[in-house]
Amino acid sequence: MQRTPILVDQLQRTRFDELAVLVAVAESGSLSAAARRLGLPKSTVGRAIARIEGDLGVALVRRQTRGQALTEPGRVLANLAAPHVAALRDVTTALGREASEVYGLLRVTAPADVGTHLIAPLLSSFLARHPRVRIEIEHTLRVVDLSSEGVDLAIRLTLGRLPASTLVAKKLTRMNLALYAGSAYAADRDLASRSRGCRSA
Numbered sequence: 001m002q003r004t005p006i007l008v009d010q011l012q013r014t015r016f017d018e019l020a021v022l023v024a025v026a027e028s029g030s031l032s033a034a035a036r037r038l039g040l041p042k043s044t045v046g047r048a049i050a051r052i053e054g055d056l057g058v059a060l061v062r063r064q065t066r067g068q069a070l071t072e073p074g075r076v077l078a079n080l081a082a083p084h085v086a087a088l089r090d091v092t093t094a095l096g097r098e099a100s101e102v103y104g105l106l107r108v109t110a111p112a113d114v115g116t117h118l119i120a121p122l123l124s125s126f127l128a129r130h131p132r133v134r135i136e137i138e139h140t141l142r143v144v145d146l147s148s149e150g151v152d153l154a155i156r157l158t159l160g161r162l163p164a165s166t167l168v169a170k171k172l173t174r175m176n177l178a179l180y181a182g183s184a185y186a187a188d189r190d191l192a193s194r195s196r197g198c199r200s201a
Contacts, residue, residue, distance in 0.1 A: 016088060019081040021048040022060065026070055026078035031061070052077075103132035109146075110155035112139035119155070 024034040025045065035042040053060050060074035070078060110119060115137050127133060138144070144151050146167060155172070156162075162169055181191060 018048040018052050020085045021045055022078050023082045023085045102130045105134045107136045107151045108153045109138045109144045109151050111141055114155055115139045
């Protein structure tokens with residue numbers, strides 16, 4: 001009656017990667033085959049098995065002249081550990097995939113002209129590459145407080161430098177600003193003689 005809590009306590013000291021090695025030995029049939037499968041030196045596999053044996057105080061592998069075979073406790077432990085090793089491996093794979101994939105809501109603010117003429121034409125190709133992204137754009141000239149309003153990205157037109165901030169800013173391009181007038185409008189108001197530097201369209 002006393003052995004179960006003792007074994008549980010001993011198993012708590014055994015690391016997942018060591019149990020994964022034991023499962024690989026059981027599935028591969030020998031330490032050498034498990035080492036090839038895991039891409040590890042045979043000595044590393046042997047040390048992992050030895051550490052589990054030391055924690056539990058039982059022999060898990062029977063060393064024979066023609067190789068190794070799991071003992072009965074080794075087979076029992078490998079069978080118990082196999083589904084948990086596989087489940088944890090699946091979880092880590094899924095988490096790695098999630099970490100490398102872009103997803104979620106992207107909230108953007110930009111002036112209406114910039115949003116319509118520069119951002120909108122790029123959206124279809126961006127969303128095709130990142131189908132799990134949703135984009136919400138607010139067209140405004142207002143200087144939005146990104147932190148308090150939960151906005152991820154702001155595209156702004158500015159003259160000179162931006163005010164000091166802890167936010168990350170990147171210059172996208174340089175834009176030339178000018179005033180334009182149609183030929184008839186300019187002729188009616190004699191703009192050519194009144195304003196140097198104005199160009200008629």
